[in-house]
Structure formats: C-alpha cells, structure tokens
Amino acid sequence: MATAYTKLLLTDLVSSHVNQVPYNYIRPLSDRPDLLNVESNATIALIDLQGLTGANRSQVVKEIGLACQNDGFFQVKNHGIPKDVVDGMLRVAKEFFHLPESERLKTYSQDPRKTTRLSTSFNVKTEKVSNWRDYLRLHCYPLENFVHEWPSNPPCFRQVVGEYCKNTRELALRLLEAISESLGLESDYMEKALGKQAQHMAINYYPPCPQPELTYGLPGHKDPNAITILLQDGVSGLQVFRNGKWVAVNPIPDTLVINIGDMMQVLSNDRFNSVLHRAIVNGTSERISVPTFYCPSPDALIKPAEAIADEEHPPMYRSFTYEDYYVNFWDQGLQFASCLDVFKL
Numbered sequence: 001m002a003t004a005y006t007k008l009l010l011t012d013l014v015s016s017h018v019n020q021v022p023y024n025y026i027r028p029l030s031d032r033p034d035l036l037n038v039e040s041n042a043t044i045a046l047i048d049l050q051g052l053t054g055a056n057r058s059q060v061v062k063e064i065g066l067a068c069q070n071d072g073f074f075q076v077k078n079h080g081i082p083k084d085v086v087d088g089m090l091r092v093a094k095e096f097f098h099l100p101e102s103e104r105l106k107t108y109s110q111d112p113r114k115t116t117r118l119s120t121s122f123n124v125k126t127e128k129v130s131n132w133r134d135y136l137r138l139h140c141y142p143l144e145n146f147v148h149e150w151p152s153n154p155p156c157f158r159q160v161v162g163e164y165c166k167n168t169r170e171l172a173l174r175l176l177e178a179i180s181e182s183l184g185l186e187s188d189y190m191e192k193a194l195g196k197q198a199q200h201m202a203i204n205y206y207p208p209c210p211q212p213e214l215t216y217g218l219p220g221h222k223d224p225n226a227i228t229i230l231l232q233d234g235v236s237g238l239q240v241f242r243n244g245k246w247v248a249v250n251p252i253p254d255t256l257v258i259n260i261g262d263m264m265q266v267l268s269n270d271r272f273n274s275v276l277h278r279a280i281v282n283g284t285s286e287r288i289s290v291p292t293f294y295c296p297s298p299d300a301l302i303k304p305a306e307a308i309a310d311e312e313h314p315p316m317y318r319s320f321t322y323e324d325y326y327v328n329f330w331d332q333g334l335q336f337a338s339c340l341d342v343f344k345l
C-alpha cells in the first residue's frame with residue numbers, strides 16, 4: 001500500500017522520510033530521464049560580453065545571433081553582474097530553503113496568479129506526476145511594486161535579491177539590444193516590443209533524490225517569456241535539447257546561461273527557436289538554480305517584427321497579447337507549456 005505523505009513541500013518530505021522516491025514522483029517508463037544517454041562533454045557557445053562595449057561589438061552581436069539561431073541558448077561571461085551580487089543571490093537562496101518549515105510556509109501558495117509565492121513541483125493542482133523541486137516565484141519589475149511582498153527572512157533577502165534583479169534587468173536589456181541588432185533591427189526594437197515589460201524570477205531548490213533515474217527536477221519544457229537568464233550553483237542538472245539529443249550544460253564559474261523563450265521565437269518570426277530544456281536531480285547534492293524570466297508586460301502586443309518578414313519569410317504568427325498566451329501556461333502542464341500553435345498563421 002502506497003504511503004500517504006502529508007508535507008506541503010518536498011524539502012520537508014525529504015528531510016522527514018525518504019530512501020525511495022514516493023509514487024507520485026515516479027515517471028512512466030516511457031518518460032524517464034535516461035541519464036546514460038546524455039551528451040556530457042558537448043561544446044556550448046560561451047560568449048564574452050566584454051566585447052559588446054568597443055570595437056568588437058559587431059562580432060559579438062553576430063556570435064549571439066548565431067547562437068540564438070542554431071541552438072536557442074548560450075553561455076555568457078563578463079556579463080557585468082558583480083561577483084558579490086551573484087554570490088549573495090545564491091547564498092540567500094540557500095539560506096531561505098534551509099529556514100524552518102514554519103517560516104518558509106509563510107509564503108506558500110498553490111495559486112499561480114499570486115505574484116510572490118513558494119510552491120512545489122510545477123502546478124500541484126493540475127499535474128498528475130510531481131517534479132522533484134520546490135520553488136519560490138517572485139515578480140521583480142517594477143521592483144517597488146513587488147519587493148514589499150517578498151520574504152523578510154533571511155533579513156537581507158529583499159536587499160540582496162533586489163540588487164540581483166536590478167542587475168539582471170540591465171543584462172537582459174543589453175542582450176535584447178544585441179539580439180535586435182543581430183536581426184538587423186533597431187537596437188531598441190525588442191525592448192519596445194515587450195511593452196512596459198515584466199521580469200519574473202524562480203528560485204529553484206532541488207533536494208538530493210534517492211532515485212534520480214525515476215523522476216525530474218523539471219521535465220523538458222520551453223519558457224513562455226522572451227529571454228531567460230539562468231544562474232546555477234556549482235551542481236550540474238540543466239540539460240538542453242540539441243540536434244535530437246539531451247546535452248548537459250554543466251556550470252562554469254562566473255558564467256550565466258541564456259535561453260530563448262517562446263515570445264522571442266514569435267518576435268523573430270521563427271528565426272530563433274525557443275529551446276527545450278529540463279532539470280535532472282542527483283542522489284547526493286541539493287541544487288539551486290535561479291532563472292530570470294524577462295517578459296513582455298501582459299498587455300504587450302506580440303507579433304513577428306515586420307522588418308524581417310518578406311515574401312520568402314512571411315509572418316508566421318498573428319498578433320496576440322502576452323496575456324492571451326500566458327493564461328494557459330500554468331494550467332497546461334509544463335511539458336505542453338509551449339502553446340504557440342494556436343497563434344500560427
């Protein structure tokens with residue numbers, strides 16, 4: 001008889017139990033990570049953003065454009081976010097997930113509409129199999145609209161995370177400029193196309209897992225937003241799908257991973273593809289990752305950039321608001337989260 005587990009968060013389940021993966025985390029045989037069949041020494045573009053300021057700019061812009069076009073993801077170094085800001089972000093994330101259960105539960109919610117909430121898996125209300133993850137989800141831009149909702153424990157949380165968010169926004173805007181230029185558009189095209197813009201963040205916590213071959217931290221999915229800036233601690237777990245194979249993106253100190261999301265796929269009229277990626281877990285180490293999802297504002301009208309459409313490359317999508325698209329994201333389940341087909345022409 002399967003045991004019933006009463007904890008709301010995986011972190012507390014793991015610490016009170018567990019030498020086996022509970023049944024509700026076990027994936028069907030056809031949908032397991034197949035950990036031996038992953039490319040672990042793949043070459044992944046690592047772009048030095050220092051070159052964006054100065055004579056090499058056009059070369060770096062070209063590299064970014066090629067990476068977006070070929071893979072939909074790349075890594076960046078010299079990204080401009082100070083090391084103490086990045087280290088602070090990871091430290092405070094870890095401190096948060098090590099707080100006593102009662103303290104963490106103060107922000108718990110299963111309602112995806114809440115702009116600040118701690119939860120588990122992806123959407124526990126709609127999914128059949130759970131993911132080996134707890135996460136704190138925060139809206140971060142405009143910062144002053146949201147920061148007062150954020151956890152106040154650890155006491156430095158708001159200051160440290162706020163600083164990280166301001167820095168990632170600046171990086172996102174620099175990347176959007178480079179991406180616009182790589183498509184032959186005005187530098188500010190993408191920034192303007194996202195309307196008033198929004199920035200969300202997840203702080204993902206993956207506890208060690210006794211049977212990592214049976215479950216996912218997060219199954220393969222595409223991001224709904226425009227671009228994602230991912231910070232990972234030193235523990236491997238991120239994998240992206242490239243040329244029909246899962247490829248491990250092992251963390252390199254002082255680098256961040258950038259990936260293209262669904263809205264950039266539309267804005268670029270399918271020149272860039274939103275990339276399928278997943279997080280796997282392991283038997284020995286907890287893992288923390290912090291994706292920043294840079295998004296359009298809900299009312300922004302999303303459509304392929306007219307200047308890059310022509311007879312040979314007609315617009316692939318009708319226009320729609322980000323809200324129209326995003327409304328389905330949480331309910332559809334992560335593996336079906338890319339719902340662009342309804343907007344295809």
Ligand SMILES: O=C(O)CCC(=O)C(=O)O
Nearest residue numbers: 202204237238279289291
């Ligand atoms: O943990 C990771 O490396 C990936 C996280 C991710 O894909 C997400 O939160 O959407």
